[in-house]
Amino acid sequence: MNDVEYINNSGRRVLKFFPPDSLFIDLHFILTQNKILTRHMPYLLLEKRISGNHIVAIRLLDFHEKEGVVSLFVQELESIEYFV
Secondary structure (H helix, E strand, O other), X not given: OOOOOEEXXXXXXXXEEEOXXXXXXXXXXXXXXXXXXXXXXXXXXXXXXXXXXXXXXXXEEEEEEEOOEEEEEEEEOOOOXXXX
């Protein structure tokens, strides 16, 4: 992991690492506008479906960056599912 921050074409910061366990990520398409995510913390995952929204509790296990591509590794916390 590096300390480099990524700036998009509009000049807005979209990614910055806060070693050892956190990262700032501002990407609307994964619903993380202006968020700092930390390893091992719980979050809600919202998936928009044709029949409604699907919400599930997850834990961020790890994240990796390679050549500007960030991978988030998550684990579902419970099998209880919520439909809104």
